[in-house]
Amino acid sequence: MPSHAVLTTVADQPGMLHRVTEVLARHDANIQHIDIVHEPHREAEVYLEFASETPIDQIVHELQDVPGVMRVDIRQSFGKVYGKRIIIIGGGAQVGQVAMGAIIEADRHNIRGEHISVDTIPLVGEHELAAAVRAVVLLPRVKLLVLAGSLMGGEITKAVEDVRGKGMRVISLNMAGSVPDAADLVVTDPVQAGVMAVMAVADTAKFDIMRQQNRRY
Amino acid sequence: MPSHAVLTTVADQPGMLHRVTEVLARHDANIQHIDIVHEPHREAEVYLEFASETPIDQIVHELQDVPGVMRVDIRQSFGKVYGKRIIIIGGGAQVGQVAMGAIIEADRHNIRGEHISVDTIPLVGEHELAAAVRAVVLLPRVKLLVLAGSLMGGEITKAVEDVRGKGMRVISLNMAGSVPDAADLVVTDPVQAGVMAVMAVADTAKFDIMRQQNRRY
Numbered sequence: 001m002p003s004h005a006v007l008t009t010v011a012d013q014p015g016m017l018h019r020v021t022e023v024l025a026r027h028d029a030n031i032q033h034i035d036i037v038h039e040p041h042r043e044a045e046v047y048l049e050f051a052s053e054t055p056i057d058q059i060v061h062e063l064q065d066v067p068g069v070m071r072v073d074i075r076q077s078f079g080k081v082y083g084k085r086i087i088i089i090g091g092g093a094q095v096g097q098v099a100m101g102a103i104i105e106a107d108r109h110n111i112r113g114e115h116i117s118v119d120t121i122p123l124v125g126e127h128e129l130a131a132a133v134r135a136v137v138l139l140p141r142v143k144l145l146v147l148a149g150s151l152m153g154g155e156i157t158k159a160v161e162d163v164r165g166k167g168m169r170v171i172s173l174n175m176a177g178s179v180p181d182a183a184d185l186v187v188t189d190p191v192q193a194g195v196m197a198v199m200a201v202a203d204t205a206k207f208d209i210m211r212q213q214n215r216r217y
Numbered sequence: 218m219p220s221h222a223v224l225t226t227v228a229d230q231p232g233m234l235h236r237v238t239e240v241l242a243r244h245d246a247n248i249q250h251i252d253i254v255h256e257p258h259r260e261a262e263v264y265l266e267f268a269s270e271t272p273i274d275q276i277v278h279e280l281q282d283v284p285g286v287m288r289v290d291i292r293q294s295f296g297k298v299y300g301k302r303i304i305i306i307g308g309g310a311q312v313g314q315v316a317m318g319a320i321i322e323a324d325r326h327n328i329r330g331e332h333i334s335v336d337t338i339p340l341v342g343e344h345e346l347a348a349a350v351r352a353v354v355l356l357p358r359v360k361l362l363v364l365a366g367s368l369m370g371g372e373i374t375k376a377v378e379d380v381r382g383k384g385m386r387v388i389s390l391n392m393a394g395s396v397p398d399a400a401d402l403v404v405t406d407p408v409q410a411g412v413m414a415v416m417a418v419a420d421t422a423k424f425d426i427m428r429q430q431n432r433r434y
Contacts, residue, residue, distance in 0.1 A: 007355065014241075014242060014247060015242035015245075017242075017251070018239055018241070024234075025232035025235035030231060032253065032255065033253060034234070034252070034253055035357055036249065036357070037354065037355055037357070039354075039383075041384055042383055075355075076352075078355070081348050082338060083338075091324065092321045092324025093324075099316045099317065100317055103309055103316060104313050106339050107309025107310075107312075107339035110340055110341065116338075117336065117338035118339075119337070120316070120320055120335045121299060121332075121333075122321075122324035122327055124324075128298075131298050135295060137256075138224065138252060138254055138264045138292075139252070140254070167256060167259055
């Protein structure tokens, strides 16, 4: 089925999303991504990516007829722009080094047609880190998680086991605590950890993290 | 109105989102964020953040009664976990340096209760960069964009003007091309650019980018 991306500008009132998705349900469209953009001093917008057999002009036409919809624009899909995501979580010093390795390696692959973005959050505290790890499987397009710190265990380890159970791949820096034992792969040098993270998700690389299970570098 | 976050596990069939949002529309809930998580080998999930006067237990109960909904879990909101986002776009060498400054500065603010994450994409090409800049205003929770490169102009400059018109703040490295003239603030040192980007969005900092309009450092 052909994929499409549209941006609808809508009235700021309850039920708008329900009315917009009604049009897509009518055409058996498979919605792949949706974002609500609602910043102060801006009109509310709903961005949608979906696959449908119905010609896009027909769907745009029907969306324009929905009460409260002010404008409908066809857009380029996010997936094509921002692509696969790697998320790096941990302490600022290490997250910065892993990010550096990952960004420079992503650059080399993106030049050859990949679309890999590198997202980070520096955090402190077992509870906050565990929550961030668990949220990773709810974020769109995330392919791999890197844990970058000096000491991580307890709740964070449980969270790593949970997300690996859901199919997320995890690289851990070599560090104190039980998180390294729960990861797919352990790397000591943070720059190399970032590089390997990108190699593991790039179609333009030959690195298979599944063949590196429980290895330590 | 109290805010809530729920994760629904749903059957992989068209119209699910329409049926789930029907429950929220019935209670005049204001949907603030929504994500569809649909990875291979995993059940489909719809994550929703919304504000509603109706008690959350009542909404969860009604969601569980929707045909095709398999499970409903109350979650902690993304906004609380990943917070404000800074996006850095450009060439790998500079994006890495800006990210380093931003991540280490974000760490200092996150320790004091902020939630700032730093997201990056290394890209090459005028068209690709312009598309990434334009997409920034469609991504959730983005507060500031940093353009990190050595030469940017043309379509990228138009894209910067467009997103600034929508209220996005933009920092540019000092570089060749017309992008610096279109930015709120121009910074020569990439690490300092990253630090200033975080200071500009942190409530724990005193830096006001609106008072720095068209300054160059």
